[in-house]
Amino acid sequence: MEVNGMLVNQNRIQNRLEQLAVIGKIGETGVCRLAHSKEDREAVDLFRTWMDEAGFETEIDCFGNLVGKLQGTDPSAPLLVIGSHLDSQPYGGRFDGAAGCVAALEVAQTLKENDQRLVHGFHLICFSDEEGSRFAKGLFGSKGLLGMLKKDDLERQDKNGMTRREALQEFGVNPLDISYEGVYKAQDLLAFLELHIEQGPILDKSNEPIGIVTGISGPLWLTVTLEGKAGHTGSVPMSLRQDALVGAAEIVGAIRETVTRDPEAKTIGSVGSLRVFPDSRNIIPEKVTFTVDLRDIDLERRNECEEIIMAKIKDVCQKHHLTYDVSEDTRSDPKYCADWIKDAMREEAKKMNVTAPEIMSGPFHDAITFSEVCDYGMIFIRCKDGISHHPDEFSTYADIALGTELLYHTALKIGSGAYKKAAETTIK
Numbered sequence: 001m002e003v004n005g006m007l008v009n010q011n012r013i014q015n016r017l018e019q020l021a022v023i024g025k026i027g028e029t030g031v032c033r034l035a036h037s038k039e040d041r042e043a044v045d046l047f048r049t050w051m052d053e054a055g056f057e058t059e060i061d062c063f064g065n066l067v068g069k070l071q072g073t074d075p076s077a078p079l080l081v082i083g084s085h086l087d088s089q090p091y092g093g094r095f096d097g098a099a100g101c102v103a104a105l106e107v108a109q110t111l112k113e114n115d116q117r118l119v120h121g122f123h124l125i126c127f128s129d130e131e132g133s134r135f136a137k138g139l140f141g142s143k144g145l146l147g148m149l150k151k152d153d154l155e156r157q158d159k160n161g162m163t164r165r166e167a168l169q170e171f172g173v174n175p176l177d178i179s180y181e182g183v184y185k186a187q188d189l190l191a192f193l194e195l196h197i198e199q200g201p202i203l204d205k206s207n208e209p210i211g212i213v214t215g216i217s218g219p220l221w222l223t224v225t226l227e228g229k230a231g232h233t234g235s236v237p238m239s240l241r242q243d244a245l246v247g248a249a250e251i252v253g254a255i256r257e258t259v260t261r262d263p264e265a266k267t268i269g270s271v272g273s274l275r276v277f278p279d280s281r282n283i284i285p286e287k288v289t290f291t292v293d294l295r296d297i298d299l300e301r302r303n304e305c306e307e308i309i310m311a312k313i314k315d316v317c318q319k320h321h322l323t324y325d326v327s328e329d330t331r332s333d334p335k336y337c338a339d340w341i342k343d344a345m346r347e348e349a350k351k352m353n354v355t356a357p358e359i360m361s362g363p364f365h366d367a368i369t370f371s372e373v374c375d376y377g378m379i380f381i382r383c384k385d386g387i388s389h390h391p392d393e394f395s396t397y398a399d400i401a402l403g404t405e406l407l408y409h410t411a412l413k414i415g416s417g418a419y420k421k422a423a424e425t426t427i428k
């Protein structure tokens, strides 16, 4: 396959990703840049210098987002927003999020180098706390910008008891400035674009470097707390126990059974975090808190699974004489990418002489927040064995450059003014 004339600069992309990978580096290839941490701030500060060089007017807002603004030739035209995130998982990789930020910046730089100016204003955003690892709730920055935060989001605590409010202050922004109204309204936005590594094995397995995303499965995130009764493990008879961990174990198994009952369905359900209190060898677990992550592209099917799991929690708690509480952290519906954006991507990929298969995203991204208010499109980059959220996460710079080239042509095409109508007809 001969790719037609690349305009983006692969060396520059590689160089920037390598510089970012040093910040919060763990081992040879891993990265730990937790949201609002000093590593996060360092990455944001470095990225900001690049944005300044590329001609953006930049600011770090009260949510911790790094926002860059480029004027379009028509100041009244709605904005094209392109972005991703610089924060990472605690034992994360070099490409998740960073690839999308560097690609968005490369789009701006390539526009400049080719004397192209978009009709629409172009905002590049490195979103704050996309990952949701530190405060068990993600998409903080994008939700803030779109007025979707809840008041108690600032009071959530990390594992050391630090609140998000305190962490933001430590990051160097003022959470008192946060307005729950949001910054962008639907009518301000033409579209949102994001490039991201696939975080799944489909492109790698089919030997395709890049893909056009068709939509994002909706995640439902719950936190379940079970409470029983503590006691000495050496003396309390089995028949009298109210062991919260035994209950949790049954529920974890039931979640797996529920989501795999139809082998054809693409439902996914996981328990990724579990805390036991008092967490001692010779004390019966009194309290267990665990997270549930349930996703499907089919909302009805996800709802069915949720019902079955909720019934199971109730049954198990009755059986083991436990009380329980389920709190909802995130509930997103599956969101499909806009046809007119996918069409633009298909046409541009064809001109580049690149086949870009169309695939669904299991993981969510900042794009899902924007999908609530405007049309969106995403480009996926092949990642080795589908591994992500791990130091082994790997994509080649050639693949990232190819995806960036498609992002560039897509931005140029839809930012030229010709698509204004297409976006208006679908504004929610």
Ligand SMILES: [Zn+2]
Pocket: 085, 096, 097, 130, 196, 365
């Ligand atoms: Zn990501």
